[in-house]
Amino acid sequence: MRYIIKKHKIFLKQNHFDCFISHKSLQNFTHSITVVGFDDTFYVFLPILIATSAAKAFGGNQYLGAVIGMLMIHPDLQNAWTVASQGVLKTQSVWFGLYHVDLVGYQGHVIPVIIAVWVMCFIEKRLHKIVPAMFDLFVTPLVSVFVTGYLTYSIIGPIFVFIENAIIGGVQSLITLPFGIGSGIMGGLYSLTVVAGVHHMYTVIDVGQLAKYGLTYWLPLASAANIAQGAATLAVALKTKIDRTRSVALPSALSCFMGITEPAIFGVNLRAVKPFVFGACGGACGALFASIVGLGASGTGVTGIFGLLLCLHDPINYMIMFCIAAGVAFALTWMFGVEDKAPAAKKSAPVAAAPAVETEPATIYCPIEGNVIARKDIPDATFASGALGDGVGIEPATGVVVAPFNGTISTVAETKHAIGISSEDDMEMLIHVGIDTVAMNGKGFEPQVKEGDSVKAGQVLLKFSMDEIKAAGYPTTILTCCWIFPLRL
Numbered sequence: 001m002r003y004i005i006k007k008h009k010i011f012l013k014q015n016h017f018d019c020f021i022s023h024k025s026l027q028n029f030t031h032s033i034t035v036v037g038f039d040d041t042f043y044v045f046l047p048i049l050i051a052t053s054a055a056k057a058f059g060g061n062q063y064l065g066a067v068i069g070m071l072m073i074h075p076d077l078q079n080a081w082t083v084a085s086q087g088v089l090k091t092q093s094v095w096f097g098l099y100h101v102d103l104v105g106y107q108g109h110v111i112p113v114i115i116a117v118w119v120m121c122f123i124e125k126r127l128h129k130i131v132p133a134m135f136d137l138f139v140t141p142l143v144s145v146f147v148t149g150y151l152t153y154s155i156i157g158p159i160f161v162f163i164e165n166a167i168i169g170g171v172q173s174l175i176t177l178p179f180g181i182g183s184g185i186m187g188g189l190y191s192l193t194v195v196a197g198v199h200h201m202y203t204v205i206d207v208g209q210l211a212k213y214g215l216t217y218w219l220p221l222a223s224a225a226n227i228a229q230g231a232a233t234l235a236v237a238l239k240t241k242i243d244r245t246r247s248v249a250l251p252s253a254l255s256c257f258m259g260i261t262e263p264a265i266f267g268v269n270l271r272a273v274k275p276f277v278f279g280a281c282g283g284a285c286g287a288l289f290a291s292i293v294g295l296g297a298s299g300t301g302v303t304g305i306f307g308l309l310l311c312l313h314d315p316i317n318y319m320i321m322f323c324i325a326a327g328v329a330f331a332l333t334w335m336f337g338v339e340d341k342a343p344a345a346k347k348s349a350p351v352a353a354a355p356a357v358e359t360e361p362a363t364i365y366c367p368i369e370g371n372v373i374a375r376k377d378i379p380d381a382t383f384a385s386g387a388l389g390d391g392v393g394i395e396p397a398t399g400v401v402v403a404p405f406n407g408t409i410s411t412v413a414e415t416k417h418a419i420g421i422s423s424e425d426d427m428e429m430l431i432h433v434g435i436d437t438v439a440m441n442g443k444g445f446e447p448q449v450k451e452g453d454s455v456k457a458g459q460v461l462l463k464f465s466m467d468e469i470k471a472a473g474y475p476t477t478i479l480t481c482c483w484i485f486p487l488r489l
Helices: 002-007 023-037 046-057 062-072 080-086 111-130 133-174 178-196 199-213 218-239 243-257 262-272 274-292 304-311 315-337 381-385 466-471
Strands: 091-094 099-102 370-373 392-396 400-402 407-412 418-422 428-433 445-447 460-464 482-488
Touching (some): 046 062, 062 133, 133 178, 178 218, 178 262, 199 218, 218 243, 218 274, 218 304, 262 274, 418 460, 460 466
Antiparallel strands (some): 400 460, 407 418, 418 428, 428 482, 445 460
C-alpha cells in the first residue's frame, strides 16, 4: 500500500483527515487495486479449489485436500506463469540424488492436482483403518500430507505436467492449422473432452492467449461447441413425443445455452448418441467460422449466450457463429437424431412349449414350475376359503403356464390374467395369475390359446411377465403367485 500511495502521489496531512489526490492518480490507484485483487484471484488459487473439490469427490478430508493444493502453489516455488519468460530458476534433487526436478508451482494446472489428491485420499483411507484411534487424529493427516507432498513434487507433478503440456501443445498446434481446419476439428472434439472431464485444463490456453494477444481465440471455439450441444438438445425437446424425455431435454437445453453443458450432454445427447454426434458437427461448423473470421474474446469464463459479453468488439461475428453452430446441430438432430422408441415391454424369456405327455384319468398335473403353498396360506380371502373350490397356490419360478390335463379352453379372461380349462372326464380348473391383476388390463400377459381350443397336458396356455406384475406396484409374494382351483372333481 505504501508503494501504491507513493507511486500515485497521494498526499495526506498528518493532523487532518482531508487529503489531496489528483483525479488521474485516483483513477490509477483504483485501477491498481482492481488489478491486484480481483481480476485473477480465481486463477491464482485454482489448484486449491480443484484440490478441495477433488478430495470431496474421492471421499477424503477436504481440508487436507486444500493443503495439497496450497503446497502445489507455495510461494517458495517459482510461479508457473513466469517460466515462459524467465526459464526455470531452481531445481532440486530428489530420492537421494537420483534425479532433479524443477521447483515450479502448478498454477493453472488441473490433472496433477487431481491425481495428487487422489493419492492423498487413498493413503488417508488406508491409514484410518490401520492407525489406532488414539493416534489417528495426529498421525493420519501428517503422514497423508507429507507422503503425498513428496510424491507430488518428485513424481506425480513432473509426469502429469509433461502429459498435460503435451496435450495443450497439441491442441494449440491444431487450432493454428490454416483455413480454420484445426479449429473445426477441435470444435467437434471439444464435447468429448467435456465427457472425459479434462476440459477445465483449457483455461491455460485462454490465459496464455490473453497474455500474448490480448484476446483468446479458444473461447469462441468452446462456445460454439456448447451452443451446438444445446441446440441438439432443444431439437430433441421439441420433437420427442415422450414426456419424460421432453421434461429433461428442455431445461437442459436452456442450461447449455447459458454455458453449462453437462445436463444436456449426459442427460440427453450422449444417451441417444445421435444428438451428441450432430451437436459435435454443429460445434465444428461454428468453430470453423470463428477461426476464419478471427473471432476472439477479451476474457474467459463464460460461453453460450453470455459469451457475447466477451466479444462486444465483434458482436456480429459472434452472433453469426452462434447461429451456424446452433442451426447445423438443430437441423441435423431434427431430421436424423430423434428416434422416439417407447421402452419395449419386458417379456418372459421364450420357453419352448412343453411336449404333450401321457396322462392318467382324473389326474391334475402342476401347470407351472414353482413352490406349492397350502390353500389356507393363500393371501386372498376368497381363494383361501375354498369358495371357488379346493386348490393350492403356487409361487411361480417362470412366467409360463401349461395345461394341467387334456381338455378344452372354457374361458380366457378379457384382461388375459386368468384361463379356465375343462377336461373330458368332467374336471374344471381356473388358473388365476396374481391378485387384483385384473387392474393391469392385460399388460404383461400373453395368452397362447383362445376359447374353444383343444389342448393337451403340457401345452403352453399363457405367458406372463413377473417383472411387469411387480412393477405394477403389488407385493412380490402376492403377484408372483398362481392359484389352481378345480371347480368340480
